[in-house]
Amino acid sequence: MELCDKKAIELAGLLKKKEISSRELTESVLKRMDQKEPSINAYISKTKEIALKQADEADRRIRAGEAVSPLNGIPVAVKDNLCTQGIKTTCASRILENFIPTYNATAVQKAINDGAVIIGKTNLDEFGMGSSTENSIIGPTHNPINRDYVCGGSSGGSAAAVASGEAIIALGTDTGGSIRQPSAFCGITGIKPTYGRVSRLGLISYASSLDQIGVLGKSADDCAMMLNSICGHDPRDTTSANVAKPDFTSSLEKGVKGLRAGLPKEYFVEGLDKGIRDSVMNAVKLLEKDGMEIEEISLPNASSSISSYYLIATAEASSNLARYDGVKYGFRADTETDDAVMMYEKTRSRGFGSEVKRRIMLGTYVLSAGYYDAYYLKAQKVRNLIKSDFDRAFKKVDCIITPTTPCLPFKIGEKMADPLQMYLVDIYTVSLNLSGLPGMSVKCGTVDGLPAGMQIIGRPFDEEMILRVASGYEKISV
């Protein structure tokens, strides 16, 4: 096993004991990138020189005996919708093709402060809009398990990078499932923390009330380690919560005995792939055997989550993406016209991809005079209902277990012509964004050679619980 295939937590131990250097580790990852990138296409930008410099600096800190975070010297990939100072940040969009931020996203800055080695910016669906990482200016990222298949999205580049050893761990963002779903498709572990747990400053907004930064890693303990670094209140993001910051690694070993998990009956119905269903149920049985209490619960409004999500997310997106107008930065269509409106039209028509334009138009419609009440307000009401479903359930159970996705990874190109089919891939994940809850995806089996993911949902700000369950499952599933 090469260094780049090891878990972050193991590597942190090896680095601490000086058995390996961060430079060695970083070079191992860079070598893997060179080998795999031609077939995987996980990265939009590679930051080899910066990475090696940061690796040497991390090594210096260890040699000098400084107190370092476990993240010190670990190669981290960053989704390309997170601002990195001096490093191109494109959102996989032509409109930001050459955009270089003047500041680091808070989460990125915290990782850097803890000694993370930034190895590159990963591919995504343009502005996070998509479930397959096919909507990108650099083309699709391939699933490392089988390159004919999609890697999921929108944090598909991050997921594929971790799965292929092109990164040890990665930052992603999740607006409707964009961390959990690609984690499931690539057979890795991903966590979307509670809304407000991680600062959104520097996360290029898709839908502000749903967007959340999280971690994609090889295991629950890797995710916990990275989450320790990036979470916390940020006075520059008023939606970030001013809550206590636990040590997420401390609960990992507690096991699942005595915990109560709910299985929402609405999630195990027609439309769910049988193989995935069986995998999840097998996992649940293992957990039960290990002392977890399982009970069926009901989330009656679950079926409305996709429709309310696509109204709220597109409404916010239509406004969030208005700033890309060719005036201040980014792409501007060369136009002969001296008419500003024409400049806007051409810039935005050419600068955005078709899925982004579809969502901007949808969202503009949703907020229009005469439709606002029927669509936007109604969706907000449904959102509250979905939230109260969860509140009710969590009075009885400590966590909720569902499949992460209704289907296995599909072939590249397969769903591109049918947006609605693509939207339905997020059917089990969007409700967490609507209700702000934390959720994880862990691999729970293989179906026809493709990975299946199990989603674990927790109470607000109880990431410790879902990490504990995920970690407990990882231990018994080997």
Next chain:
Amino acid sequence: MEYELIICFETHVELDTRSKLFCDCPVRYNASPNSAICPVCTGQPGALPVLNKKSVEYAVKAGLALNCSVNRLSRFARKNYFYPDLPKGYQISQYERPFCENGYLEIEGDDGAPYRVGIKRIHLEEDAGKLVHSSDSFDEADYSLVDYNRSSVPLLEIVTDHERNPMRSLTEAKAYLEKLKQTIQYVGISECAMEKGQLRCDVNISIREKGKKEFGNRAEIKNMSSFRFIMDALEYEIKRQKEIIESGKEVKQETRLFDEAKKITLPMRSKEDAPDYRYFPDPDLLEVALDEEFINRIMATMPELPDQKLAMIIDKYNIPKNDAITLTRDRAISEYFIAAIETCEDNRRLSNWIINDLFRYLNDASVSIAECPVKPEDMARLINLIVKGDLTEAIAKKVLAEMFTTCKGPDEIIKEKDLKPVADDSLIEAILDEVEKENPDAVSQIKAGDTKPVDFLLGQVMKKTKGKANPKIVREMMKDRFKV
């Protein structure tokens, strides 16, 4: 035909905060272009707004001053439209749940009775940047540049109610604007310097024939930054709308612009072309909850408002109403007056001197009261010298002129210029001897019982003493001397 009118204002007041509404950038006028900007106020990807607390305090202060109810829960909304000076493609403003609602501002109505102009709402929003065209005329400009220094500077929008006591005449409109500006200045949340664009108005006007039930459609005139132009525009609109009605047509609901040179309004866009701003709650900002303690603390620190100050100056200092109005028109003037009155022995004389003399100097020199070179305590001292008879009014005027140009106190100037009054009675007796000798006819006339020439003789004495004699004393001495 007689007409009735309804006038409403949406007034934008730039708040006097140190930093912008949603970022730390300083609020600066005349700074070099784009020198007070950051990722937030230029709409960089990933940037997030953080609310300036001071501006909320200011909004509440304005609300209390304008008798509004303060919403315990407020929220910001996005107003979506494209314009190059609007970096995010939306303006953060308020739609539902503004900070303050349902207030009034009392003015003197046309019938002389107090009239409470209805205030519908007061909300906070961010200003846009500024476009600078390569030529003075927009049509001739080759290109335009954007200066984002003003982007996200806090604005308070004060909207009058068109249903509850709107303004019914130009006089009321003017009274409202002046009282509003005065009130805002008193509250201390904006200088309201109109030449700096710190107070701008959108003006709504509609008219109806007297006796008719419904008012016609309203015209809105955008972005006016001078009271005089607002009056000109309103006058023009009344004339224009009357002509339309009299020709049997209907006034169109539209937005118009005022041409300052021609003093006419021109159509900008019709109701049909009115943009759909797609307001929705800004998901980047939390709802703002104001607790009682916060509001009570602001209430406790509210300064005296114009009406209270006016009443105080009339009742406590015994100043005639008209003079008191003049002295309270501007908060700085009233503060100057009150500072001076503390040590002054003649309130009325002080008031007269400030209104008649000091204002003239300030006007001539184009200096505001805040920058007045004559300190209030020096002004009081000057009046006290007159009261004591240590200075004649005539000399005092000279002293004040000197005070204004040199910033020195009256005593220092009197000493330097040797303007001290002649206090030695024997000296004046000697001068009176002289005057008596020189004017025998006048003296005999007085002694014969005709007191008319007394003033003439007094003038002679004043002339010989270069005005330094105390006329009161001289008069007394003449009375003794001529037994009248």
